[in-house]
Amino acid sequence: MATYIHYERYCPSCKQYFKEKRLTCPKCRGELKSVNRWYVTFRAVEYGKYKQKKLGAYSSKKEAERAYMEFESGVKRRENPIGITFGEICDEVLRQIKAECKSSSWVAARGIFEIRFKALRKKRIIDIDKFTILDFRKALTSGEYSERTNSSTWSYFGRILRYASLEYNIDKPYKEFQKIKRIKTPKTKKEAWTVEEWQTFNATVKRCYEEAKKSAGDKWTENPVARKHYIFYVFFNYLFYMANRKGEATALKVKKIDFENHTVLIDENITYKVTPEERGAGKTYAITDRKTHDALTEDIPEVLEPLLKEYIATFKLKANDFMFFKTRPLTCQSLSREMDKYISLAGVKRITPHQFRHTHATIIFSSGASKTEDAYIVAHRLGHSVKYSLDTYGDLYKEREKEVLKNFKF
Numbered sequence: 001m002a003t004y005i006h007y008e009r010y011c012p013s014c015k016q017y018f019k020e021k022r023l024t025c026p027k028c029r030g031e032l033k034s035v036n037r038w039y040v041t042f043r044a045v046e047y048g049k050y051k052q053k054k055l056g057a058y059s060s061k062k063e064a065e066r067a068y069m070e071f072e073s074g075v076k077r078r079e080n081p082i083g084i085t086f087g088e089i090c091d092e093v094l095r096q097i098k099a100e101c102k103s104s105s106w107v108a109a110r111g112i113f114e115i116r117f118k119a120l121r122k123k124r125i126i127d128i129d130k131f132t133i134l135d136f137r138k139a140l141t142s143g144e145y146s147e148r149t150n151s152s153t154w155s156y157f158g159r160i161l162r163y164a165s166l167e168y169n170i171d172k173p174y175k176e177f178q179k180i181k182r183i184k185t186p187k188t189k190k191e192a193w194t195v196e197e198w199q200t201f202n203a204t205v206k207r208c209y210e211e212a213k214k215s216a217g218d219k220w221t222e223n224p225v226a227r228k229h230y231i232f233y234v235f236f237n238y239l240f241y242m243a244n245r246k247g248e249a250t251a252l253k254v255k256k257i258d259f260e261n262h263t264v265l266i267d268e269n270i271t272y273k274v275t276p277e278e279r280g281a282g283k284t285y286a287i288t289d290r291k292t293h294d295a296l297t298e299d300i301p302e303v304l305e306p307l308l309k310e311y312i313a314t315f316k317l318k319a320n321d322f323m324f325f326k327t328r329p330l331t332c333q334s335l336s337r338e339m340d341k342y343i344s345l346a347g348v349k350r351i352t353p354h355q356f357r358h359t360h361a362t363i364i365f366s367s368g369a370s371k372t373e374d375a376y377i378v379a380h381r382l383g384h385s386v387k388y389s390l391d392t393y394g395d396l397y398k399e400r401e402k403e404v405l406k407n408f409k410f
Contacts, residue, residue: 002042002068004061010035038064044071066166084168086128086160087121093156093163102271109156116140116153117160125164128173133180140183147186154183192358197348198240204346205233221314232338234311235324239353241304243360243381246353247271250329251287254312255319262305266383267295270329285329296383357382361389 007017009032011025017037018025025032039056055071058064090113098106120128120136136157140150161174193201209229216223239249247269256265271288290296300308312323322329335353343350351359361378379389 002040002065004064005039005041005056006061007035007037007039007057009033010037036060040064040068042068062166069166082124082126084125084164084170085121086117086123086125089125089160089164089167090117090121092167093160096163108152112149112153112156117157125161125168125170125173128161128176130176130179133173133177137180137183147183151183151185158182190358191349191351191355192362193349193351193355195363198359201342201346201348202233202236202240205229205236205342208342208345209233228338230311230314231324232342234307235330236339236342236356237304237307238324239356240359241301242298243357244298245269245291245357246335248290250322250324250335252323253319254317254321254323257300257308257312257323259305259309262300263297264300265295265297266290285331290383294383298381 005019007019008021009018010016011018011028011030011032013028013030014025016025016027017035018032023032024030036059037057038059038061039054040058041052041054043050044053045051053071055067056064058067094106094110094113097109101109120132123132137154140153143150145153158174158177161177164170165174209226209232212223212226212229213220216226220226235249238244238252239246242249242264244252244266248266251268251270252264252266253268256267257263258265267290269288269290271286308323311317317323321327324330339353340350361382364378364381365374375386375389378384379386382389
């Protein structure tokens with residue numbers, strides 16, 4: 001993601017730019033000159049590693065955006081072709097999305113582009129005016145799609161018009177789009193379990209495993225039902241106590257667990273291939289870096305460590321084996337389907353595998369003594385910044401806020 005920086009002042013003596021409108025240089029106390037310079041900073045892969053890049057100086061943000069697009073694509077911007085259609089721009093933006101996003105995001109975008117933009121595809125981009133945009137917005141909000149789908153469609157619509165402005169210098173449609181009230185993304189509550197709900201769920205999975213083990217006898221590890229229940233029992237405990245993303249948890253290999261130092265190295269993620277072109281010879285997944293591209297070393301809670309040791313010994317796993325399901329990682333569909341079955345048996349509130357992270361954070365925040373310390377712990381374990389952790393889980397403070405205000409008497 002690119003960041004655009006605007007400088008408004010320049011010191012000739014120190015040769016330094018300033019974002020704020022100050023009159024004198026804080027270093028040499030010389031008079032500053034007024035300038036209008038835009039720079040763009042972003043991360044790019046160079047020799048196999050991510051490095052910070054900076055482009056500038058430009059006289060407008062649009063020039064900086066065009067320069068960034070030229071750098072990313074390696075293609076110089078084209079001039080205004082009068083006959084280009086909205087559909088042709090859609091196809092170019094879809095190719096861009098495919099190059100920069102994971103496959104599932106691209107497939108979701110392709111569905112929106114093919115269905116929601118069908119009526120506009122043959123229309124010339126220069127013929128899209130304010131009334132066309134207003135009609136499209138009205139059709140979106142009066143349809144039968146969810147608020148989240150409408151919001152995504154509106155964002156993609158703006159991206160297409162912005163692309164036309166940056167790529168082909170056709171500015172009017174995007175300027176008209178910016179004047180119209182946007183469709184906001186609805187805020188969704190980050191669902192999480194209480195400690196009691198987790199205990200009920202965990203006891204249910206353990207009961208399924210123990211009953212299947214008892215029925216299978218001494219050779220229960222060869223019984224597919226007993227094996228499945230045991231793997232999921234350990235897997236759900238791992239998600240609860242470690243708060244990994246599901247792709248990180250399914251990518252975990254035995255060699256990444258260091259029992260001497262009581263840590264787990266989390267540096268890989270499973271990305272599932274969802275298109276026929278990607279699958280090729282039948283491989284349905286690829287191992288990639290973590291979402292943030294940084295490795296994370298996380299402490300193992302005391303209660304989880306013996307469970308992991310016993311699990312590895314039971315199945316005689318080797319260093320290069322996947323921790324869960326040994327030779328190939330568990331698919332997202334299988335995980336969600338099996339988890340829903342256990343939730344139904346336990347009779348607890350439905351959450352997704354990802355929401356084990358929210359549960360982990362919620363329990364830390366609700367049981368800790370210092371919210372500042374809790375924020376640092378949550379940030380490290382979930383791989384977030386402290387600010388993001390506080391902003392994301394700020395709703396946990398609502399009850400505390402009421403209590404503080406009630407006693408706010410001096």
